[in-house]
Amino acid sequence: MERYNRILITGGAGFIGGALIRKLLKESNSHIYNLDKLSYSGDLNSINDLIQSLGGNTKERYKFIKGDISDKHLVENVINQIKPDLIIHLAAETHVDKSIASPDNFILSNIIGTFNLLKSSLKYYEKINEEKQRKFKFIHISTDEVFGSLSEYGIFNEQSKYDPRSPYSASKASSDHLVKAWFHTYNLPTIITNCSNNYGPWQYPEKLIPNIISKALKQKLIPIYGTGKNVRDWLFVDDHIDAILLVADAGMPGKNYCIGGNNEQTNLEVANKICNYLDKINPQNISYKSLIKFVKDRAGHDFRYAIDSKLIKKELNWKPKISFEKGLIITINWYLNNQKWLYKNY
Numbered sequence: 001m002e003r004y005n006r007i008l009i010t011g012g013a014g015f016i017g018g019a020l021i022r023k024l025l026k027e028s029n030s031h032i033y034n035l036d037k038l039s040y041s042g043d044l045n046s047i048n049d050l051i052q053s054l055g056g057n058t059k060e061r062y063k064f065i066k067g068d069i070s071d072k073h074l075v076e077n078v079i080n081q082i083k084p085d086l087i088i089h090l091a092a093e094t095h096v097d098k099s100i101a102s103p104d105n106f107i108l109s110n111i112i113g114t115f116n117l118l119k120s121s122l123k124y125y126e127k128i129n130e131e132k133q134r135k136f137k138f139i140h141i142s143t144d145e146v147f148g149s150l151s152e153y154g155i156f157n158e159q160s161k162y163d164p165r166s167p168y169s170a171s172k173a174s175s176d177h178l179v180k181a182w183f184h185t186y187n188l189p190t191i192i193t194n195c196s197n198n199y200g201p202w203q204y205p206e207k208l209i210p211n212i213i214s215k216a217l218k219q220k221l222i223p224i225y226g227t228g229k230n231v232r233d234w235l236f237v238d239d240h241i242d243a244i245l246l247v248a249d250a251g252m253p254g255k256n257y258c259i260g261g262n263n264e265q266t267n268l269e270v271a272n273k274i275c276n277y278l279d280k281i282n283p284q285n286i287s288y289k290s291l292i293k294f295v296k297d298r299a300g301h302d303f304r305y306a307i308d309s310k311l312i313k314k315e316l317n318w319k320p321k322i323s324f325e326k327g328l329i330i331t332i333n334w335y336l337n338n339q340k341w342l343y344k345n346y
């Protein structure tokens with residue numbers, strides 16, 4: 001990452017963006033600019049704590065800019081002022097259930113916000129000299145959900161057709177199409193990553209794994225949609241960050257890279273594994289498993305996602321380092337030790 005001096009990260013107060021910024025502050029000398037509107041899922045504590053503990057010049061290498069990417073003037077000003085040589089775009093509304101209940105913000109942040117970033121990035125890119133243009137990249141962080149739902153068979157790869165089925169995945173698919181259009185039509189050097197479900201510390205507890213942990217620790221019913229048979233491919237967040245940084249370093253503009261953990265689990269398996277571990281390290285009178293309750297299925301619930309990561313493995317030599325068993329233990333221990341944060345947020 002040493003080739004990038006000025007990195008603009010959108011959504012850096014979120015779960016994945018925060019992990020990315022922490023890694024860059026620890027392991028690079030780049031200047032990091034974090035543009036985030038601080039919605040309900042945004043939290044700067046993990047970054048601010050790290051800056052305190054690292055000391056030295058870290059504070060000077062990091063700037064937080066509170067702002068909404070759906071504001072085109074703000075986006076244009078930020079890009080012109082920062083003059084980034086790399087943009088990693090993560091800011092988005094991300095919770096499928098919220099997108100079903102109230103899709104408006106998903107259209108604004110995920111579609112209009114991405115459009116504003118692309119337009120302003122292109123305007124900026126066309127003004128910089130050739131040497132800077134050769135270096136510049138716009139990386140758009142997307143999801144496997146844009147490809148729709150699989151049956152028990154099959155796997156998504158870079159050639160999979162787009163078939164989004166929720167307002168969230170439709171808004172992400174729209175943003176992917178815009179990103180591709182800006183590459184093909186205007187030659188803006190963009191790359192898309194389509195990653196499977198992430199988990200790890202600092203994830204907002206509306207998402208499956210921290211939600212199960214939170215409910216279990218509070219001895220409340222653990223809601224599982226339908227019959228619990230829906231399958232997701234889980235990837236520890238730090239493995240996703242490694243992939244994003246490899247793409248930034250050596251990924252090919254115009255491409256999209258599929259990133260997955262090769263680790264398919266039904267929702268019920270995930271819940272059982274969390275309960276088994278909690279039974280071991282934090283036993284109660286009855287097993288945590290007795291708290292699991294099947295609830296009415298999510299509307300349009302995608303049955304299964306699975307990702308074939310061959311391309312990024314072959315081209316960029318990426319592979320996940322953290323097994324699901326190990327990642328889950330790290331994650332559960334983190335939430336156990338940070339219950340104040342967990343309950344403040346949920």
Ligand SMILES: NC(=O)c1ccc[n+]([C@@H]2O[C@H](COP(=O)([O-])OP(=O)(O)OC[C@H]3O[C@@H](n4cnc5c(N)ncnc54)[C@H](O)[C@@H]3O)[C@@H](O)[C@H]2O)c1
Nearest residue numbers: 011013014015016037038039041042068069091092109198
């Ligand atoms: N979490 C996953 O499993 C997963 C998997 C694949 C891809 N992704 C993608 O990765 C990105 C980050 O996901 P996450 O899990 O960290 O989400 P998150 O909800 O934890 O964080 C999103 C961040 O974006 C910010 N944000 C939202 N709308 C904004 C706006 N209009 N302007 C500025 N900031 C705004 C929020 O304040 C928050 O800090 C998203 O684009 C998501 O689609 C997530």
